[in-house]
Amino acid sequence: MFKSAGVKTLFMTPFCLWAGIFIFVPLLCMIWYGLTNDDEIFTPANLTLAFEPPYFKALLLSIGLALVSTIICLLLAYPLCLILTDKARDLSTAVSLLFILPLWMNSLLLTMAWQTILEKNGIINQVLRYFNLPDVALINTPTAIIIGMVYNFLPYMVLPLYVSLSKIDKRIIEAARDLGASYMQTFWKVILPLSLPGAAGGMTMVFIPALTTFVISALLGGGKLLLIGNVIEQEFIAGYNWHWGAGLSMVLMIFILINMAVTIFFDNSHEEVEEK
Amino acid sequence: MESKKFFALCILIFTLALTGCGLSAEEEKSDNVVYVYSWGDYLDPEVLEKFEEETGIRVILDEYDTNETMYPRVAEGAVHYDVICPSDYMVQKMIANNLLQPLNFDFLPNAKEYIGEDFFRQSQSFDSENEYSVPYCWGTVGIMYDKTRVEEFPNSWTILWEEKYKDEILMQDSARDALMIPLKIMGKSMNETDKTALKLARDMLIKQKPIVQAYVVDEVKDKLISGEAKMGVVFSGEALMIMLENPNYDFVVPREGTNFWIDSWVITRDAENVENAHKFIDFMCRPDIAVINFDYLGYSTPNIAVQDLEEDEEIRESPVAFPNPEVYSGQETYKYLGNDMDRYYNNLWLQVKVE
Numbered sequence: 001m002f003k004s005a006g007v008k009t010l011f012m013t014p015f016c017l018w019a020g021i022f023i024f025v026p027l028l029c030m031i032w033y034g035l036t037n038d039d040e041i042f043t044p045a046n047l048t049l050a051f052e053p054p055y056f057k058a059l060l061l062s063i064g065l066a067l068v069s070t071i072i073c074l075l076l077a078y079p080l081c082l083i084l085t086d087k088a089r090d091l092s093t094a095v096s097l098l099f100i101l102p103l104w105m106n107s108l109l110l111t112m113a114w115q116t117i118l119e120k121n122g123i124i125n126q127v128l129r130y131f132n133l134p135d136v137a138l139i140n141t142p143t144a145i146i147i148g149m150v151y152n153f154l155p156y157m158v159l160p161l162y163v164s165l166s167k168i169d170k171r172i173i174e175a176a177r178d179l180g181a182s183y184m185q186t187f188w189k190v191i192l193p194l195s196l197p198g199a200a201g202g203m204t205m206v207f208i209p210a211l212t213t214f215v216i217s218a219l220l221g222g223g224k225l226l227l228i229g230n231v232i233e234q235e236f237i238a239g240y241n242w243h244w245g246a247g248l249s250m251v252l253m254i255f256i257l258i259n260m261a262v263t264i265f266f267d268n269s270h271e272e273v274e275e276k
Numbered sequence: 277m278e279s280k281k282f283f284a285l286c287i288l289i290f291t292l293a294l295t296g297c298g299l300s301a302e303e304e305k306s307d308n309v310v311y312v313y314s315w316g317d318y319l320d321p322e323v324l325e326k327f328e329e330e331t332g333i334r335v336i337l338d339e340y341d342t343n344e345t346m347y348p349r350v351a352e353g354a355v356h357y358d359v360i361c362p363s364d365y366m367v368q369k370m371i372a373n374n375l376l377q378p379l380n381f382d383f384l385p386n387a388k389e390y391i392g393e394d395f396f397r398q399s400q401s402f403d404s405e406n407e408y409s410v411p412y413c414w415g416t417v418g419i420m421y422d423k424t425r426v427e428e429f430p431n432s433w434t435i436l437w438e439e440k441y442k443d444e445i446l447m448q449d450s451a452r453d454a455l456m457i458p459l460k461i462m463g464k465s466m467n468e469t470d471k472t473a474l475k476l477a478r479d480m481l482i483k484q485k486p487i488v489q490a491y492v493v494d495e496v497k498d499k500l501i502s503g504e505a506k507m508g509v510v511f512s513g514e515a516l517m518i519m520l521e522n523p524n525y526d527f528v529v530p531r532e533g534t535n536f537w538i539d540s541w542v543i544t545r546d547a548e549n550v551e552n553a554h555k556f557i558d559f560m561c562r563p564d565i566a567v568i569n570f571d572y573l574g575y576s577t578p579n580i581a582v583q584d585l586e587e588d589e590e591i592r593e594s595p596v597a598f599p600n601p602e603v604y605s606g607q608e609t610y611k612y613l614g615n616d617m618d619r620y621y622n623n624l625w626l627q628v629k630v631e
Binding site: 054058140222 | 347348449488622
């Protein structure tokens with residue numbers, strides 16, 4: 001039934017319509033706003049704006065914090081996924097459930113919970129005071145934003161990494177061990193290269209939302225640390241300057257495209273390895 | 277067999293479409309409605325119920341959290357509203373952009389009788405002939421401070437620059453409200469358009485940034501009640517709420533001056549239910565209704581009959597709840613400074629925030 005071209009088209013239509021109306025048309029609107037000024041004259045000024053001092057500073061801070069949290073997510077997720085794929089099944093379902101569980105809750109609530117944990121009179125400091133230890137100033141610092149990003153986006157790193165690690169044929173690892181490779185050699189030469197696509201996918205899925213977030217920085221940064229997402233939000237809402245906001249969003253999209261290109265590159269090189 | 281199923285499906289879809297149409301037609305028939313677009317949580321739900329009961333007019337309420345989110349929705353004509361409740365400078369901007377219509381005060385007897393003269397006079401700074409707006413809430417901006425932890429009496433904005441309160445100060449996160457404070461310290465108008473003065477104000481805010489704990493909007497209430505900071509810049513209506521929750525706090529309007537803000541009811545130019553809109557605004561000005569809203573909100577009301585109707589003595593006598601408008605008669609109200617100046621203010625504020 002599904003083989004007939006007509007039926008295929010029929011089933012594709014809703015998605016194509018959806019994508020057209022809710023992805024393609026808004027994107028065109030954004031590009032239109034991004035490339036014009038108030039008098040509807042074409043200009044690249046909104047794009048170069050991103051490289052002027054206040055905006056560029058916010059952009060650099062966003063890229064920096066997003067990179068740091070992506071790397072932390074990777075370092076946390078990799079060992080966990082190795083353990084999950086290695087050990088008995090019953091444990092792995094429980095642990096992966098624990099990781100997926102936070103995804104069922106609204107990320108705004110999760111971030112607000114972190115606010116009460118990190119605050120000056122928050123949970124961490126109250127525990128420290130109980131033991132007569134000095135307070136730590138965490139809220140409204142870059143550290144707080146990174147904690148929020150890692151917490152919110154870690155599941156997006158774990159899932160693709162887990163999938164790609166569990167896809168590795170156990171016999172390949174056994175063969176490597178059988179041919180005299182030490183555990184470390186097996187890891188570096190077999191497991192790591194085969195898991196790269198998962199790692200690359202996970203890094204994209206963490207880096208992009210971390211780069212564009214404005215909620216986490218607003219709640220945990222106390223408005224003192226401005227990420228590019230906050231600047232765009234401010235241009236659209238407080239500034240009522242959709243042209244600048246759209247221009248900045250387009251610049252941000254360039255960075256996202258670069259990131260995706262890197263991922264695709266990793267995916268392809270992996271396929272070549274397999275073909276060999 | 278196959279064609280029968282298809283036929284059944286067609287009938288099903290057809291009936292669904294019909295009932296759908298029937299519903300929407302019915303909805304359009306009861307056109308006795310008024311579309312209200314107001315600040316979030318700015319009306320007691322009980323008041324809306326009473327209005328619907330008494331007049332038979334259905335209220336369809338949408339809410340916004342800043343003037344700036346409201347403006348594009350109305351200006352771009354995305355949604356039609358009849359009644360809106362913008363702040364002072366936004367009323368002026370909407371008048372300037374031809375988005376409002378003059379009110380007919382013959383249909384607003386309660387507004388004429390119970391809304392204080394002082395407020396109409398103050399409104400003239402943004403609605404020069406008092407043609408377009410009826411004041412709903414008003415207030416000032418000042419410093420809320422913890423009496424037990426701040427030794428001096430902070431009757432000057434300059435206390436917000438004192439090194440010893442490092443990490444204990446909460447500031448407002450909006451361009452106009454933030455720049456207002458250094459401008460007032462310099463003795464300038466908060467509607468300043470001289471760029472040199474504005475840049476100086478920006479530099480003062482940058483200098484202050486290391487000792488500020490956070491730039492906040494609505495969170496200021498929670499943070500002060502829980503004692504996160506010793507002082508913060510708050511609106512007088514919020515101040516009353518904080519004091520009722522945590523009696524350690526007191527509110528003071530610094531001597532350099534403050535923002536005398538007014539949120540007013542206006543009717544849009546494209547309003548389809550003009551008569552109902554007038555009825556709604558007039559209903560809000562009725563003293564027994566105004567007192568319900570006041571108890572719910574805590575923001576000062578321009579309605580002169582409310583103080584006598586207020587039952588709670590502590591609130592009735594509170595100068596924070598019922599400030600004497602004459603004390604503030606010399607104070608300024610925000611004006612709309614034009615699109616370019618708006619952007620200039622926003623850009624200066626951005627420079628402070630990325631620093």
